[in-house]
Amino acid sequence: MATMNMAQALNSAMDTMLARDPDVLIFGEDVGYFGGVFRCTTGLQQKHGADRVFDTPVAEGGILAMAVGMGAYGLRPVAEIQFADYIYPAMDQLVSEAARLRYRSGGEFWAPLTVRAPCGGGIFGGQTHSQSPEALFTHVCGLKTVIPSNPYDAKGLLISAIEDDDPVIFFEPKRLYNGPFDGHHERPVQPWAKHPASDVPEGYYNVPLGKAAVIREGSAATVLAYGTMVHVALAAVEETGIDAEVIDLRTLLPLDIDTIVESVNKTGRCVIVHEATRTSGFGAELCALVQEHCFFKLEAKIERVTGWDTPYPLAFEWDYFPGPRRVAKALQRVMEP
Amino acid sequence: MNAGTKEPLLQPTLRFHVPEPKARPGHAPDFSNLVLPVAGAAPRPPVNASAYDTRDLAGDLIRVLNDDGEAVGPWRPDIAVDVLLRGLRHMMLTRVFDERMLLSQRQGKTSFYMQCTGEEAVAVGQASALDSADMLFPTYRQQGLLIARDWSIVDMMCQVFSNSHDRMKGRQLPVMYSSRDANFFSLSGNLGTQFSQAVGWAMASAYKRDRRIAVTWIGDGATAEGDFHYAMTSAAVYQAPVVLNVVNNQWAISSYQGIAGGEEATFATRGVGYGIPALRVDGNDFLAVHAVTRWAAERARANLGPTLIELVTYRAAPHSTSDDPSKYRPADESSCWPLGDPIERLKKHLMHIGAWTEGEHTALREEVAEQVRTAAKEAESYGTLGQGPKHDPATMFEDVFREMPWHLRQQLEELGT
Numbered sequence: 144m145a146t147m148n149m150a151q152a153l154n155s156a157m158d159t160m161l162a163r164d165p166d167v168l169i170f171g172e173d174v175g176y177f178g179g180v181f182r183c184t185t186g187l188q189q190k191h192g193a194d195r196v197f198d199t200p201v202a203e204g205g206i207l208a209m210a211v212g213m214g215a216y217g218l219r220p221v222a223e224i225q226f227a228d229y230i231y232p233a234m235d236q237l238v239s240e241a242a243r244l245r246y247r248s249g250g251e252f253w254a255p256l257t258v259r260a261p262c263g264g265g266i267f268g269g270q271t272h273s274q275s276p277e278a279l280f281t282h283v284c285g286l287k288t289v290i291p292s293n294p295y296d297a298k299g300l301l302i303s304a305i306e307d308d309d310p311v312i313f314f315e316p317k318r319l320y321n322g323p324f325d326g327h328h329e330r331p332v333q334p335w336a337k338h339p340a341s342d343v344p345e346g347y348y349n350v351p352l353g354k355a356a357v358i359r360e361g362s363a364a365t366v367l368a369y370g371t372m373v374h375v376a377l378a379a380v381e382e383t384g385i386d387a388e389v390i391d392l393r394t395l396l397p398l399d400i401d402t403i404v405e406s407v408n409k410t411g412r413c414v415i416v417h418e419a420t421r422t423s424g425f426g427a428e429l430c431a432l433v434q435e436h437c438f439f440k441l442e443a444k445i446e447r448v449t450g451w452d453t454p455y456p457l458a459f460e461w462d463y464f465p466g467p468r469r470v471a472k473a474l475q476r477v478m479e480p
Numbered sequence: 481m482n483a484g485t486k487e488p489l490l491q492p493t494l495r496f497h498v499p500e501p502k503a504r505p506g507h508a509p510d511f512s513n514l515v516l517p518v519a520g521a522a523p524r525p526p527v528n529a530s531a532y533d534t535r536d537l538a539g540d541l542i543r544v545l546n547d548d549g550e551a552v553g554p555w556r557p558d559i560a561v562d563v564l565l566r567g568l569r570h571m572m573l574t575r576v577f578d579e580r581m582l583l584s585q586r587q588g589k590t591s592f593y594m595q596c597t598g599e600e601a602v603a604v605g606q607a608s609a610l611d612s613a614d615m616l617f618p619t620y621r622q623q624g625l626l627i628a629r630d631w632s633i634v635d636m637m638c639q640v641f642s643n644s645h646d647r648m649k650g651r652q653l654p655v656m657y658s659s660r661d662a663n664f665f666s667l668s669g670n671l672g673t674q675f676s677q678a679v680g681w682a683m684a685s686a687y688k689r690d691r692r693i694a695v696t697w698i699g700d701g702a703t704a705e706g707d708f709h710y711a712m713t714s715a716a717v718y719q720a721p722v723v724l725n726v727v728n729n730q731w732a733i734s735s736y737q738g739i740a741g742g743e744e745a746t747f748a749t750r751g752v753g754y755g756i757p758a759l760r761v762d763g764n765d766f767l768a769v770h771a772v773t774r775w776a777a778e779r780a781r782a783n784l785g786p787t788l789i790e791l792v793t794y795r796a797a798p799h800s801t802s803d804d805p806s807k808y809r810p811a812d813e814s815s816c817w818p819l820g821d822p823i824e825r826l827k828k829h830l831m832h833i834g835a836w837t838e839g840e841h842t843a844l845r846e847e848v849a850e851q852v853r854t855a856a857k858e859a860e861s862y863g864t865l866g867q868g869p870k871h872d873p874a875t876m877f878e879d880v881f882r883e884m885p886w887h888l889r890q891q892l893e894e895l896g897t
């Protein structure tokens with residue numbers, strides 16, 4: 144075991160997989176010699192060679208097209224898109240190509256690629272370094288979407304993503320790279336070292352895709368969250384004193400519906416939290432599923448706490464970010480008799 | 481019939497090539513790949529030259545200023561001393577403005593800043609050769625365009641500080657200016673998008689039988705984006721009145737220009753392949769930059785179509801305040817850059833022609849420093865990111881659409897409660 148922050152845990156996952164599987168290649172803008180703008184690939188080129196960890200042209204469509212081609216050959220490409228906000232030039236390669244290759248070729252070809260991209264706000268990145276576009280990808284048939292909330296899961300999930308034979312979009316909440324963040328931006332930054340999930344095995348292990356984690360057991364209500372919002376939800380639960388169960392979805396697609404249904408059937412109340420914009424966000428899908436599966440057990444309307452339906456405004460980051468105060472209010476609303 | 485199956489070929493196994501820059505930290509800087517022709521050597525074709533006619537110029541380097549500060553050769557522009565003095569002032573103002581904003585970032589008055597240190601002749605030199613009505617589609621590193629158009633630096637600072645006078649209402653990353661009045665298109669954080677938009681604007685101007693042309697910029701790194709190639713194809717197909725500029729400052733964050741394909745062929749050479757006349761110019765030579773830009777603008781105005789210009793320069797500062805170049809390039813690389821400092825070179829020329837003195841230079845530097853100090857004081861009085869007045873957070877719901885739909889009005893109410 145070692146103590147790792149999330150960037151180090153991700154680095155360790157890639158290091159582990161580079162060592163285990165010669166077909167794993169890591170590439171993206173600035174990921175080679177420099178080690179990535181968030182330092183997630185630091186030292187990997189020096190250790191594993193420039194033909195396995197390398198810089199790419201600034202061309203996201205090109206990066207993911209290369210990944211599809213390499214995947215078709217039989218490699219396991221792990222491509223970094225520098226910010227989730229810059230994935231759009233690669234949309235066609237993901238939506239029309241990676242996601243459908245297996246289907247359209249009747250299983251002859253497939254693209255076992257992993258796309259890593261930092262997402263979310265909280266670092267004054269403005270509208271082009273803060274987005275959470277996960278719902279654009281969960282809406283596409285043939286893509287898996289993963290968002291970890293802590294170092295242990297980040298490493299285990301990334302290893303599973305790399306080993307998976309389908310394309311996986313792996314969003315890394317950038318505000319969590321260096322420490323857990325509960326939305327109290329005015330308080331001192333906490334390092335991961337104080338958090339139990341910073342205990343990370345140095346070698347190989349995995350956290351399976353498609354399995355949620357019950358982060359806090361409770362009986363009064365269920366909070367569904369992922370990424371940074373897991374920590375925000377926990378803070379809101381603490382602060383309200385409501386005995387809510389907090390579920391970290393970890394993988395959005397395929398979704399762990401059983402864990403969700405079991406919890407909501409038990410509590411009868413549900414709050415859904417995400418940082419992404421609300422309309423057609425992943426919360427809408429969750430809301431529909433909970434309604435479909437738990438209708439007769441629900442004792443209150445389902446609440447959604449999300450980013451507003453506007454671009455992420457730089458100066459109003461904390462008015463935009465769905466912090467613990469807003470989550471607490473939603474919790475209180477679902478508890479009203 | 482497959483001829484290859486008859487006799488087994490003695491084919492070596494394939495090798496995977498990944499390019500590497502000549503020097504990394506700890507190495508001596510090495511610019512031996514940059515061939516420097518003497519100033520004045522490059523021929524100047526007529527403005528109705530074909531793409532094919534420019535094929536040598538696209539691989540060459542047009543230089544006007546020689547080492548003595550003398551302007552030489554066919555590209556020596558017919559330019560009034562006034563224009564040169566204004567250019568010098570604007571470059572110096574741009575540099576001091578950058579220094580001040582960098583300091584403001586360190587002081588927490590803004591979260592982020594990007595300097596254009598060493599590249600001032602690109603924006604300022606090109607602006608000096610354009611009409612103020614021409615529409616600019618720049619990147620984040622052409623703040624000199626606004627300065628050269630005498631746009632208010634207080635206004636620019638207000639954007640950087642995201643304060644109560646920020647016309648972008650605190651929404652945009654610092655340096656992502658927009659100025660409709662200065663014909664300066666709203667900057668995007670997403671690389672390359674402006675390059676092909678400029679072509680569309682130019683097509684619209686042609687369609688409307690207007691007289692304004694479009695001018696756009698892209699970094700060496702971002703030429704890899706699809707938008708560069710969309711722009712080249714559309715500009716060639718529709719013979720759009722647009723000047724397409726590649727600012728080759730050698731680096732794209734930590735990736736040297738070879739990662740964008742700059743080692744295999746110059747960026748200017750790409751123009752020839754698309755059928756667009758192309759020039760490659762010493763980007764730190766104010767006179768050469770002015771001259772090639774004028775040539776390209778003249779072509780566009782005369783319905784001769786687009787031009788691609790590669791401006792060879794060097795990003796002397798870090799990529800942004802979030803960057804540390806000592807991690808990926810030799811610490812002294814900047815001081816070894818063979819094309820020097822654009823401000824020093826123009827100063828030398830002005831002194832050479834007897835239009836400038838050391839004393840006047842020192843006085844001008846003090847004058848622009850004072851101008852920036854005064855402007856910063858005023859801008860700070862309207863607030864900074866760290867403290868003081870800002871726009872009302874409720875304004876974040878405005879301008880998503882022209883009319884606010886019900887769901888945003890509802891969210892606005894929620895924000896208030």
Ligand SMILES: Cc1ncc(C[n+]2csc(CCOP(=O)(O)OP(=O)(O)O)c2C)c(N)n1
Binds near residue numbers: 621
């Ligand atoms: C579509 C997109 N991809 C990636 C980025 C991140 N990024 C910002 S600047 C930059 C390097 C650009 O280099 P270059 O085009 O050479 O311009 P320079 O910064 O040198 O002026 C990168 C990769 C981005 N802003 N947009």
Ligand SMILES: [Mg+2]
Binds near residue numbers: 700701727728795
């Ligand atoms: Mg560059």
